[in-house]
Every structure is written in structure tokens, then in C-alpha cells.
Amino acid sequence: MAEKKGFMKGIHLSLSSAILAIIIVFLLAFSIMKRKRGNEQMVRISRAIQVGAQTFLKREYYYVSFIVIIIVILFSLSGILSDIGLDWRTALSFFIGVIFSALAGYVAMWIGTRANTRTTCAAMSGLKPALTVSFSAGAVTGLSIVGIGLLGFVIVYTIFKGEPLIINGYAMGASLLALFARAGGGIFTKAADMGADLVGKVEAGIPEDDPRNAAVIADNVGDNVGDIAGLGADLLESYVESIIASVAIAISFTFIGSRLVELPLYIVSLGIICSIIGILAIRILPVKNPQSSLNAGIYVSTILMVIGSFFVVRHLNISFNVGDKFYGGLGPFWAIISGLFTGLIIGFVSEFFSSDRFPIIKKLAESAKSGPAIVVVNGLSIGMQSTAVPVIAISLTTLISFYFAGMFGVALAALGMLSILGIALSVDSYGPVVDNAGGIAQMAKLGPDVRNITDKLDAVGNTTAAVGKGFAIGSAALATLGLFAAYIATISGIRGEFILNLENPKLIAGLLIGGMVPFLFSSLLARAVGKIAFRIVREVRRQFKEIKGLLEGKAEADTERCINIATRGAIKYMMFPGILAIIIPIIIGLTLGPVTLAGFLMGALITGLMLGIYTANTGAALDNAKKYIEDGHFGGKNSPAHKAAVVGDTVGDPLKDTVGPSINILIKLMSVISLVLAPVFAKIG
Numbered sequence: 001m002a003e004k005k006g007f008m009k010g011i012h013l014s015l016s017s018a019i020l021a022i023i024i025v026f027l028l029a030f031s032i033m034k035r036k037r038g039n040e041q042m043v044r045i046s047r048a049i050q051v052g053a054q055t056f057l058k059r060e061y062y063y064v065s066f067i068v069i070i071i072v073i074l075f076s077l078s079g080i081l082s083d084i085g086l087d088w089r090t091a092l093s094f095f096i097g098v099i100f101s102a103l104a105g106y107v108a109m110w111i112g113t114r115a116n117t118r119t120t121c122a123a124m125s126g127l128k129p130a131l132t133v134s135f136s137a138g139a140v141t142g143l144s145i146v147g148i149g150l151l152g153f154v155i156v157y158t159i160f161k162g163e164p165l166i167i168n169g170y171a172m173g174a175s176l177l178a179l180f181a182r183a184g185g186g187i188f189t190k191a192a193d194m195g196a197d198l199v200g201k202v203e204a205g206i207p208e209d210d211p212r213n214a215a216v217i218a219d220n221v222g223d224n225v226g227d228i229a230g231l232g233a234d235l236l237e238s239y240v241e242s243i244i245a246s247v248a249i250a251i252s253f254t255f256i257g258s259r260l261v262e263l264p265l266y267i268v269s270l271g272i273i274c275s276i277i278g279i280l281a282i283r284i285l286p287v288k289n290p291q292s293s294l295n296a297g298i299y300v301s302t303i304l305m306v307i308g309s310f311f312v313v314r315h316l317n318i319s320f321n322v323g324d325k326f327y328g329g330l331g332p333f334w335a336i337i338s339g340l341f342t343g344l345i346i347g348f349v350s351e352f353f354s355s356d357r358f359p360i361i362k363k364l365a366e367s368a369k370s371g372p373a374i375v376v377v378n379g380l381s382i383g384m385q386s387t388a389v390p391v392i393a394i395s396l397t398t399l400i401s402f403y404f405a406g407m408f409g410v411a412l413a414a415l416g417m418l419s420i421l422g423i424a425l426s427v428d429s430y431g432p433v434v435d436n437a438g439g440i441a442q443m444a445k446l447g448p449d450v451r452n453i454t455d456k457l458d459a460v461g462n463t464t465a466a467v468g469k470g471f472a473i474g475s476a477a478l479a480t481l482g483l484f485a486a487y488i489a490t491i492s493g494i495r496g497e498f499i500l501n502l503e504n505p506k507l508i509a510g511l512l513i514g515g516m517v518p519f520l521f522s523s524l525l526a527r528a529v530g531k532i533a534f535r536i537v538r539e540v541r542r543q544f545k546e547i548k549g550l551l552e553g554k555a556e557a558d559t560e561r562c563i564n565i566a567t568r569g570a571i572k573y574m575m576f577p578g579i580l581a582i583i584i585p586i587i588i589g590l591t592l593g594p595v596t597l598a599g600f601l602m603g604a605l606i607t608g609l610m611l612g613i614y615t616a617n618t619g620a621a622l623d624n625a626k627k628y629i630e631d632g633h634f635g636g637k638n639s640p641a642h643k644a645a646v647v648g649d650t651v652g653d654p655l656k657d658t659v660g661p662s663i664n665i666l667i668k669l670m671s672v673i674s675l676v677l678a679p680v681f682a683k684i685g
Contacts, residue, residue: 010265015154017269021147021422024276028136028143029111035133038121041444045217046117049436052221052563053113056188056570057229061102063571064180067579068098068173075169086679090169093156094676097173097240100152104236105181105229107148108141108429112228116220116436120446123437123453130453131290132283134437138430139279139423141232146272146422149174149236153243162261164248164490168676171241171483175669178230178237180578182665183525185230186658188570189222190529192562193657194650195536199544205638209439212550214543214557215536218566220439223432226657231468234665235425238475239418241668243268245482246411248675252489253408259318260408263332266312267415274304275422290460291357294427301420302340309336309416322406331404332412339413339478340420342397343471346390347424350470353386354620356459356628365625365645369634372647375625379648383618383655387610390470394477394609407485414478417471428468431461459627469620469661473612476664480605483671487601490678491594500598510588510599517584517600518608521577521666522615522659528573529654535565577662585670589681597674597681604667612663619656622648 037043075091115137122129153170160166196215200206209216243264250260278301282293310333319328352358356365360382368375401409438454492498500507539561549555589597626645634641674681 010262011154011158013269014150014265017272018147018151018154021143021272021276022151025107025140025144025147028140032111032115032118032133032136032140035118036121037117039444042117042120042440045440045443046113048217048559049116049220049224050113052217053109053224053229055563056221056225056567057106057109059567059571060180060184060574063575064177067582068095068176071176086165086676089160089163089166090676093160093166093169094173096152096156097170097175098177099173100148101174101177101181101233101236104145104148105177105233107144108232109224109229111137111140112224112429112433112436115433117440119433119437120440120444120450120454123441123450124446127290127453127456128286130434130437130457131293134430134433134457135282135294135426137433138428139426141228141429142275142422142424142426143272143279145232145236145425146239146268146275149240150243150268150272153240157247162247162251164251164486165676165679167244168248168486168672171237171244171672172676174233174237174240175665175672176582178233179581179662179665179669180574181233182226182230183577183658183662184570184574185222185226186654186662187525187528187532187573188566189219189226190654190658191532191536191569192218192222192566193653194529194533195540195562197646197650198533199537199540203541207442207637209442211443212553212557214540214559215562216439216443217559218536218562220436221563222566223435227432228429231429231472231661232425234472234661235418235421235475237665237668238472238479239421241483241672242411242414242418242475242479245479245486246408246415248486249408249411249482249489252486252493253320253322259316260320263312263316263318264412264415266316267309267336267412267419270308270312271305271419272422274301274308275420275426277301277304278420278423279426290457294460294464297423298420298427301423302344305340305420306337309333320408325406327405327408332409334404335401335409335412336416336419338397338400339416342393342413343417343424343474345393346470346474347467349386349389350467350617350620353382353617354624356624361621361624361628362633364621365628365641366634368625368629368641368645368648370644372644375622375644375648376651379618379622379625379652382621383614386617387613390474390613391609394474397478398481407482410478410485411482414475414482417475417478424471425468427464428471431458431464434458434461469616469656470613472661473609473616473664476612476668477605477609480601480667480671483668483675484598484601484605487671487675487678488598490675491682494679494682495594498594500595504595506592506596507599509592510596511603513588514600514603514605515607517604517670518611518663518666521581522611522663524573524577524580525658525662526654528569529658531573532566532569535569536562539565581666581669582673585674586677589674589677590684594678594681601667601671601674604670608663608667612660615655615663616660617656619652619654619660622652623656625649
């Protein structure tokens with residue numbers, strides 16, 4: 001009875017912290033909306049971005065809804081699945097996951113598209129006001145993701161009384177929506193970006209975000225649907241899955257309502273509170289260097305999280321056995337801390353390989369003087385090199401967390417890494433807002449002092465975006481390990497002893513097939529970007545040629561045509577890779593069985609982790625090398641080095657914003673589908 005009361009405290013604390021996060025979201029949104037929007041032209045440009053982003057998101061959700069409905073019907077009506085606990089309850093849990101993930105992405109996009117012009121207007125008053133508005137918008141994204149994600153989990157957990165097979169459906173729903181949001185948004189944003197850069201900068205020699213370029217509005221729309229709505233859905237999925245994996249493993253070791261199950265609920269609640277304090281610190285502290293201010297908030301949250309986790313673990317005083325192995329004491333605390341600090345390490349590595357504060361980007365920019373081929377090859381080599389430290393850090397974290405708390409410790413490490421997601425995502429999501437703000441300043445022809453402030457904030461935003469992508473990929477790896485452990489535990493609970501032996505050819509076949517899938521998936525996304533970018537390039541060229549006076553600034557570009565091309569293309573080409581990610585693990589589980597599927601998941605995790613880090617950091621390095629040249633180095637804008645770097649940036653764009661971010665969702669979605677359907681595979685496969 002005492003255990004049950006303690007567990008209810010954990011549920012109540014989680015509910016309270018989720019509601020607190022949502023309340024602060026409303027307060028921040030209200031403070032942003034009170035800000036001035038600027039002149040009529042700034043408002044008109046911002047409105048065009050809003051309409052484009054909203055139209056894309058509505059169409060995307062519309063087409064994804066068909067897949068959602070099919071899955072809900074299959075879960076609800078299948079008599080075979082209901083015999084093993086997968087029925088209308090799983091369908092409802094899955095549907096709630098989709099709705100809450102879509103809601104979080106929409107809220108993030110809604111505020112981002114309204115904060116852009118307000119940031120531009122605030123930049124007229126100085127650096128501090130502009131940072132305050134843009135970071136507040138990022139904080140809305142960060143806190144809405146953790147608040148809405150945790151609220152949905154508490155609702156599902158309370159309704160279905162913690163039944164693991166049911167609550168896994170919530171993770172599957174969030175994961176499915178995230179894949180389409182990230183892939184579709186990534187295709188849209190990079191196709192528009194490439195089209196705008198190749199014709200505008202390289203061919204026409206006009207500045208970035210020049211209103212004469214028909215693709216610039218589509219490019220700014222893409223920042224919101226890809227890097228705000230898409231990223232938000234991505235990390236909500238990781239966040240939810242890390243909670244569910246740790247809870248599911250804890251239940252397999254003890255029982256629903258135990259202190260072991262209670263621990264993850266306390267940790268996520270503590271993380272939200274620490275994130276809120278870090279966000280307030282950034283808003284209060286004086287701003288000399290934007291990067292230092294943002295880092296200070298993360299450090300504050302991290303320190304508070306370390307202290308708070310220690311007292312939570314000591315207070316709960318949990319212990320448990322797995323076979324002959326006993327775990328207890330401060331073991332769970334060390335597992336949580338290992339994940340938390342691994343997240344910081346991955347973030348620092350991403351910053352090192354993407355920020356011009358370090359020599360590696362300066363050398364990459366200098367190599368652009370030798371032409372586009374050299375800068376692209378060097379950028380690819382930087383991306384490959386950047387995989388070493390994160391992979392070693394994740395490996396050590398796995399060993400450390402397993403030593404202190406078994407597979408439950410690995411799940412706790414993922415939870416620890418994502419515990420301060422509220423502030424980590426806030427810092428990352430402010431970047432697209434200031435990018436849009438700079439575009440509005442350029443298109444509205446504001447003074448160079450305004451553009452200098454937005455450019456300064458945007459340069460920091462590029463680094464925080466790289467850190468955010470590294471953070472997302474690292475957390476995906478640990479979350480996937482937790483889901484994998486829950487999958488093994490589920491199969492073992494049905495079949496008895498479940499041994500994975502490398503001498504088993506089925507396991508080897510699964511490893512090989514799984515290792516191939518991230519490459520196949522990536523090729524489909526990259527090809528989609530190339531196809532749509534070509535259509536946008538052709539359209540922008542046509543407008544420069546056929547619209548008289550456009551290049552001279554005497555006529556307006558038809559921006560809606562480029563938005564429509566990017567929207568139709570992204571939705572068309574996102575469907576096949578997404579469906580592939582759903583059906584491949586199902587086919588393998590039903591035909592080759594759970595052993596092959598286990599190998600498949602491990603193979604996908606190993607290659608997906610490397611490929612995700614490599615592509616994300618390659619693109620970030622090439623992007624920031626270009627920006628370093630644009631700051632006046634090695635000839636500055638329109639120099640041969642700059643034109644070479646622009647080509648390098650267009651090569652890196654689909655890598656960092658389409659392929660890399662989507663891979664981590666791919667491996668998580670396939671893992672959570674395997675977990676939800678594990679009872680089916682154990683009995684039928």
C-alpha cells in the first residue's frame with residue numbers, strides 16, 4: 001500500500017510539472033505576442049511565411065492521417081491481436097500519441113512563425129531584446145514538447161493502469177508522426193534552400209534572402225516546418241520513448257506501482273523544473289555574448305539536475321535483483337548522470353566540428369579557395385571524423401549505466417540525457433526564429449545594423465542547431481537500446497529464455513539487413529531533395545527570365561509557386577520511406593521471427609548512429625564554413641571562395657537537415673513497432 005501511495009505521488013508530480021510547463025508556455029507566448037511586429041512590409045512577409053508553414057503542416061497531417069486510421073482499425077478489429085493484449089486500448093493509446101505529437105509540433109510552428117518579425121523589430125532596439133524574443137519562442141517549443149509529451153504519457157498511463165503493452169502504443173504513435181514530420185519537413189526545407197542558393201547566390205549573384213528570389217519565402221517556411229515542428233516531434237518522441245522504456249523495464253523487474261517504476265517519473269518532473277529555472281536564468285542574465293548566455297542556462301539546469309537526481313535516488317532508496325545480480329544504492333544515480341554528461345559531450349563535439357570558434361571550420365573555409373570539390377571532400381572527412389568521440393561516449397555510457405543498474409540503467413541513461421530537454425530544445429529552436437528574422441530584415445530592406453544583430457544571433461543559432469542534432473542522435477541511440485531491452489524482456493516473458501547467439505545465421509542475416517536499411521532510407525530522402533530542388537531551380541530561373549524587371553527590383557516574384565512545388569514534392573516523396581520504415585520490421589518479425597528481428601534492430605542502430613552523426617556534422621561544417629567566409633574572410637561574399645563554399649553548403653544541406661535528423665527517428669520507430677508487436681512475433685513469427 002505504501003508503494004502504491006508513493007507511486008501515485010510520482011504520477012501527481014509528473015502531472016503537476018507537465019501542467020506547470022504548459023502554463024509557462026502560455027505566459028511566454030503571451031509576452032511574445034505583445035511585442036511590436038514592425039512595419040507593414042515586415043508583417044506582410046511574416047504573414048506569407050505563416051500561411052506557407054500552416055498550409056504545409058495541414059497537408060502533411062492530412063495524408064499521414066490515412067496511415068494512422070488504418071493502424072487504428074487494424075489494432076481495434078484484429079481478434080488475433082486481442083488474444084495477446086493488443087486491442088482497442090492499444091489503438092487508443094497509439095492515437096493519443098499521434099495527436100499529442102502533432103499538437104506539440106503545431107504549437108511550436110505557430111509561435112515560431114509569429115516570433116520572427118517580432119524578433120526583427122526587437123533587433124532595432126539592440127541585441128538583448130532580439131535575443132529575449134527569439135529565445136522566448138524557442139522556450140515555447142522546448143517546454144511545450146516536454147509538457148505536452150509528459151501530459152500525454154500520464155493520461156495514457158493513468159487510464160490503462162500502467163499496462164506495458166498498452167502504453168507502448170503511445171510511443172509508437174508519437175514515433176510515427178515524428179518520422180513523417182521530420183522527413184517531410186526536412187525534404188521541404190532543404191529543397192527550397194538549395195533552389196534559392198543555387199540560382200540566387202551562385203547564378204544571379206544576389207544576396208541571401210533577397211526578395212527578388214522566388215524561393216526565399218519557401219526557404220523561410222522550411223525553417224519552421226523542418227527545424228521547429230519537425231525537430232519538436234522528433235525529440236518529443238525520444239523523450240516519451242525513454243520514459244516508456246525505463247518504466248517498461250522497471251515493471252518487468254518488479255511490479256506496477258513499485259518505487260523502481262516511480263523513479264523515472266520523479267526524474268522527468270525534476271528535469272522540467274530544472275529546465276524552467278535555466279530558461280529564466282537566460283532571460284534574466286545580461287547579454288554580452290549570446291553563445292555564453294545560452295550555455296550558462298544549460299549549465300545551470302545541468303548542475304541543478306545533478307544535485308536533484310542525487311537526492312531523489314537517495315530518497316527512494318530502491319533496490320532490485322536481475323537473476324543473481326543485485327542493484328541498489330546510488331547505482332541509478334550514476335546511470336542518470338552518465339547519460340546527462342554524455343549529452344553534454346556530444347553537444348560539445350558537435351560544436352567543435354561546426355563552430356568557427358574552433359580552427360577546424362576556419363581551415364575548411366580556407367580550403368574553399370581551391371574550389372568546390374576540395375571543400376566538399378574536406379567537409380565529408382570532418383563529418384566522418386566527428387563520429388569517433390560521440391560513439392565512444394555512448395559506448396562508455398552503456399557500459400557504465402549497465403554496470404550500475406543493468407538494462408534499467410541504460411534506459412535511465414537515455415532519460416538522464418533527455419531530462420533537461422526543455423532547455424536544450426529551447427536553445428536549439430531559437431535558431432530558426434532568428435534565421436527568419438534575418439530574412440525579414442533583408443527582404444524589408446532594413447538598415448545594416450539590424451541585419452548585423454540578426455546575423456550575429458543566427459551564427460550562434462547554426463551552432464546550437466548542430467548541437468541539437470547531435471543531442472537528438474545520441475539520445476536516439478540510448479533510447480533505442482532501452483526499447484531493445486524492453487523488446488527482449490517482452491519476448492522472454494512469452495517464450496521463456498531468449499538467447500541471441502552470433503552463431504545463429506538468422507541473427508547474422510538480421511544484422512546485415514538492419515545495417516542496410518538506414519542507407520536505403522537516406523538515399524530515398526536525398527533523392528527526393530534533389531528532385532524537388534531541381535524543380536525549384538527551374539522555376540526560379542523561369543521567373544528571372546520571364547518576369548520583366550524582376551532582377552532590377554521593379555517587379556515582384558511569385559513566391560507561392562515555389563511553396564507549392566516544395567509542399568507537393570515533400571508530401572509525395574515522404575510517404576514511401578515512411579511506409580517502408582513501418583512494414584520492414586513487421587515483415588521480418590512475421591517471416592523470419594524475433595531472433596532475426598533482434599539482429600535487424602541492432603544492425604540498424606549501429607549504422608544509423610554512425611550515419612546520423614556523420615551526415616549532421618558534415619552539413620553543419622559546410623554551412624558554417626560558408627558563413628565564416630561571408631563574414632569577410634578569404635574574400636568575403638561573391639568571391640571565388642564564397643561561391644565554392646555555397647556549393648559545399650548545398651551539398652551539406654540535405655545531409656544535416658533531412659538525412660541525419662530522420663535517421664534517428666527511423667531506428668526508434670522500427671524499435672518501438674517491434675516492441676508493440678513483440679507478442680505477435682513471439683507467437684506467430
